[in-house]
Amino acid sequence: MHKVISGPYNNKKKSHISFSVEKTLGKLAKWLRILGFDTIDGQDFSDSRPMNTEEECRIRLTRTTRVRDRDTSGRLIFIKSDHPFDQLTEVIQALQINTEDTEPFSICIRCNTPINPVDKDFVRNMVSDYTWETHDTFQFCNQCRRVYWPGSHTKRSQEEIKRLFALASNGNRS
């Protein structure tokens, strides 16, 4: 049984939840971004450096028992699985996140910046001729200048997301 984090998360739309993820959980971080959650990765929670206010608002995800045992914030989820997809399921279940709480493909997977729609002409020289000719809607990350379009990663990811929430709503599997 997963421990459900109580507090301000239940009964509220959860799309505002943000995460801070340990460096061993890079793939999990990527998945959280795919779902639209503001997620910083590459963190090391074992140091005793004080957190700033922005960091304190984030839910920390760790696989380090030492970090778990020391935590007093109540904002930490200890991840048990080795597999990114199962790890994501653990987070979804712990926070009771539903499909409606997510906003898939709204954040740059690479750099965690919100992406925005851009004119087709804007990306003319940024994507292959084939991609440009076969798509009409594009999104762009102002930070790292990555271009996204339907199909750039979405079909498989969408199927994975469906699978995720189907599993999560079935409760626990072990």
Ligand SMILES: [Zn+2]
């Ligand atoms: Zn980016």
